[in-house]
Amino acid sequence: MKVNKKFLRNIFFLFFISLVSSCVQKDSDSNRDSSPPYKNPDLDVEKRVDDLLSRMTIEEKIGQMVQFVGINHLKRSERFLSIEELKKSDASGFYPNLHSSQIPDAIKSGSVGSFLHVLDVAEANSLQKHAENSRLGIPLIIGIDAIHGNAMVRGTTVYPAPLAMASSWNTELVEQASIETASEMRATGSHWTFAPNIDLARDARWGRVGETFGEDTHLVGEMGVAMVRGLQQGDFSSRNAVVANAKHWVAGGEPLTGINLSPMDVSIRTLYEDFFPPFKKAIDAGVFTFMAAHNEINGEPAHGSHFLLTEVLRDNWKFEGFVVSDWMDVSRLHTFHKVAKTPEDAVFQTVDAGMDMNMHGPDFGPHLINLVKNNRITLSRIDSSVRPILTAKFRLGLFENSQVDESLVENSINLPTHRQTALKIARESIVLLKNKANVLPLKPNAKILLTGPNADNHSILGDWVMRQPEENIITIKEGLEDYTQMAVDYIDVGKQVNDITVDKIEKVVSSINDHDVVVVVVGENPLRYDRKGKTTGENVARSSLNLFGQQLEMIQKIKMTGKPVIVVLVNGRPISEPWLVDNVDAIIEAWEPGAMGGQALAEIVMGKINPSGKLPITIPYSVGHLQAIYDHKPSAYRHKFVDAPTMNLFEFGFGLSYTSFDYSDPVLTKSKISDDETVLLSVNVSNTGQREGKEIVQMYIRDDYSQITRPVKELKGFKKINLKPGEEIPVEFLVEPEMLAYYNRDMEWIVEKGTFTIMVGSSSRQSDLKSVKLEVN
16 A cells, blocks of 8 residues: 555654643643743843753754744635645645644644734734643744735735835835834734845846835845834834844846746856845844745755855854745755755755745654754754744743734724825835826816726735725725816726726727826736736736736827826836837826825826836836846947847936926045045035925946946935925935945955046936046055
8 A cells, every 4th residue: 555655744743743742741840940031031032042942842942943824824725725726826825634723732732933824813812822831831923924014914004015115215214114014013913024025126027026126236225224124123122023034035036037936047246246235234234034035046946055044144144043934945945946855855955054944834843853863953953043033032022922902903003104104105106207298297177087907996005915995095096086176087997907808998088078188097916816817926927018918009099089198007017118108198107006005196196296206127128128227237238139229218216206406516525545435425406496396316336447347337325305496405425435346356345446437316327417536546
């Protein structure tokens, strides 16, 4: 008879739970102190951790490295997913041969230390109660994908998606939103968010562009730091602070095929110069956890990379927190990457490389116990993983109080102050890309015809959002109707971007009569609960960057009526439609502006708010123009395409305003410095228009001549300023040696002698920049 090995493993796991539980019952009276030091909140955390570690069995220690999905999640998956569907899913999970009803016993035995996908406060409290009844009473740390607000939980504040946040170039607002997100997380039972995502988004085909801060190393790093600071608020010991997570380590944002999880082949130089810096900044800001990337790097899966998980993180950067795997990626070393011959070997490879916690499932623990018993993994290696996990739980105050007061939840989430922060970010994140003949802002008495699949749906919320109450969301239709005095006629063409038909187009065209302008809201569908309609987001790559379906045809037919056309894009990645740039009157890039997005968009259209957003990512001419990044090498465009213009539609850092700004020539306090000196750059910026407005002053640097080729320019600083009409202010940047340094031929971090071009202006476009030379002696 053929024996199912997985069945035997799970039988072993259940036996292991029972064995530990019986030992606990026999030894609890003799082994547990009445008041052990680790339960004393007056002791420092390190002493508490030392004491607790000394009391733990190897099984209990390994249990801290094990993460499960929540019981309610398991129940839904058990009901609706087949085994085959489970194997293909990256969002849902259940455990064959380990039923959801058996999870409480696993918790009580100390075999599980963490949960994710716990979206209900009552469930969170129930899980913690089971943990309190374990031998040592070690609480659970509950993680959640709070990417832009705690939006996986119903009723919470949904802030603009990270790409939109980055368009604001306002780190203070991002930090404030993160403080509020942490508060809502703690109020709903979670302690740890899998954010920020500080991947560099360098392939617009990739579905996860919208959950990143864009393409640039410096901007991504600064936004990531702001989020870490807001979430953790220092050492996350504050009652309303949570643990942040720097992900995905590393280089997942430029997948070879454009598809999530596909390989990344990149030089060590590019890793150190481009992909590593945002993560190093996160460590310097105190981030306490990392998540390994799905992908392989240069042939080695990130989850099995000793170089990434130990040599760089721990040895070089002195990271003191813990690393969690991504969804099922430990087992994929065996099943997918084929670098481990057995599931147990996969566990060995990842733990030996530096992994501290497995997301998710029951197989990891028994395999790791076997590895320790067989002397393949040492006890000291296990302790090095468990120590920071326990440290996090002590700092979070979970040993003192792991329960959440359910009666306070309603008055702790989606607060007016939180909604106001979401609105502020939305206002500053929306980017005006085109404004022919100043068609915007519209006149107060304008008569609008509004249409498009994203005009009155929840696509504005972005990915990593579950269904939210209608009353919490202001759609674009609602914004134009409720926050302007304009007459708005709405023509409904459905809510799906891939369901525009000829009949629907004709319905719109025939409805246009005495309207002054047509506003068309198009783009993508990021909603993860809309499986059939979703066109962007996690695991939703595209082979083209055009508008989906017949959205463009609809706009073209509308334009043929002769009416001014304003196109509003709601999308999580760049949309490449040259026809729009050439033909419509105005283009507004709204990205995914969150729950308050409709109000923010309406205020910009009517002129109450002056748009100030700038692109955090390049908009390519077409998918064939990828890779499209502003900091390319000098030889990138030596020759031209024969079938299309060799250009981007819009450059990194670009964005229009309803006013105009003028820059003086930049001035340095010294034109010659040594390689360890700093110098001050100043430029005067004036508002030469008729409206008050915000401007993002950007500083770029180029090393004119170097041993190794350098980018044509690199962002090294930015400041957001507000100017009244006619006002002029000086803006200063401190040019430090780090901004001039790079890795030379021998991979030494140095500042070379020679000249540097320092550029300041309103975008990365050369025509928008003014420059000055700096010489390093």
